[in-house]
Amino acid sequence: MLLRADWTPFIKRRAAELGFMACGISKAEFLEDEAPRLENWLRHGMNGRMAYMENHFDMRLDPRRLVDGAKSVISLLLNYYPAPEDQQPADTLQISKYAYGRDYHFVIKDKLKTLLADMQAEIGDIGGRCFVDSAPVLDRAWAKKSGLGWVGKNTNLITPGSGSFYFIAELIVDVELDYDGAIRDYCGTCTKCLDACPTQAITEPYVVDGSKCISYFTIELKDQIPTEVGGQLGNWVFGCDICQDVCPWNRFAKPHQEPQFQAHPDLKNLTPGDWREITHELFTELFRQSAVKRTGYAGLTRNIAFVSNPPEL
Numbered sequence: 001m002l003l004r005a006d007w008t009p010f011i012k013r014r015a016a017e018l019g020f021m022a023c024g025i026s027k028a029e030f031l032e033d034e035a036p037r038l039e040n041w042l043r044h045g046m047n048g049r050m051a052y053m054e055n056h057f058d059m060r061l062d063p064r065r066l067v068d069g070a071k072s073v074i075s076l077l078l079n080y081y082p083a084p085e086d087q088q089p090a091d092t093l094q095i096s097k098y099a100y101g102r103d104y105h106f107v108i109k110d111k112l113k114t115l116l117a118d119m120q121a122e123i124g125d126i127g128g129r130c131f132v133d134s135a136p137v138l139d140r141a142w143a144k145k146s147g148l149g150w151v152g153k154n155t156n157l158i159t160p161g162s163g164s165f166y167f168i169a170e171l172i173v174d175v176e177l178d179y180d181g182a183i184r185d186y187c188g189t190c191t192k193c194l195d196a197c198p199t200q201a202i203t204e205p206y207v208v209d210g211s212k213c214i215s216y217f218t219i220e221l222k223d224q225i226p227t228e229v230g231g232q233l234g235n236w237v238f239g240c241d242i243c244q245d246v247c248p249w250n251r252f253a254k255p256h257q258e259p260q261f262q263a264h265p266d267l268k269n270l271t272p273g274d275w276r277e278i279t280h281e282l283f284t285e286l287f288r289q290s291a292v293k294r295t296g297y298a299g300l301t302r303n304i305a306f307v308s309n310p311p312e313l
Helices: 006-017 035-041 057-061 103-121 139-145 192-196 214-220 246-251 272-276 280-286 296-308
Strands: 022-027 072-079 128-131 166-175 202-204 237-238
Touching: 006 022, 006 072, 006 103, 022 139, 035 057, 072 103, 072 139, 103 128, 103 166, 139 166, 192 202, 214 237, 214 296, 237 296, 272 296, 280 296
Parallel strands: none
Antiparallel strands: 022 072, 072 166, 128 166
16 A cells, blocks of 8 residues: 555556546635636526536535545546647548547546546545546636646636647545646737637637537537528537637647547548538448537538538528
């Protein structure tokens, strides 16, 4: 069994061995600064039809309501940035880079379970839960609090030397560990993300109206896409990377080393015509284990039709 002084170094070392690009730890406590921001965001209806964002308000702000006796929040980052040669060409229909390979929920949950089991084996009786964006946890706030980056003007977590093309996950555990501190904001006077957003979803620095985001229209919205955004979605048929692609910090992004995030080899060869004629069989083959299955074949073909023939106002 490890001495208490070795617990935190062991956790960070093991996280790196499992492929996580960074690991930071913060004290499990009420997120006082986030409470008014979340309340204001919801009050202005920026969650759109995502009614689930209104649920479990207190849990989102206090991890001790999610895990009995919670003492520490371990935040982890997992790179998903694809090598340039593996990315889709700019002249075809696009899906977000995070959805190229196997659904991240499965990949990360397996790694988190392994990390927690290793902690229990080396440290002792630890209670905890794994979280991968499927529970009311404000992952960016915890990652920021643990020093893994700052929340940029596009509201993505940005890490010096790495950018923002990564997933965030948490282990909330009932033992005290060594805690990290937050770092400063390095966005400066840059407004590239605000200037580039075609739907003006970034209404002001550090505020994104989720109901105006291309990712919302192409993934979360189950009804017809509003005609007033016709022509504003560009080539995006699942998610959107625009505000990350233009961020200067992402020039530091390095290709991931996770085999499960490799795209189907045929993905980057699809022409706009291929997308418009996609069959259910091809959809299943390309996206068998991808997050694209979240919108389903019907949702994807709806999006393809909308961006291929946008309604005229």
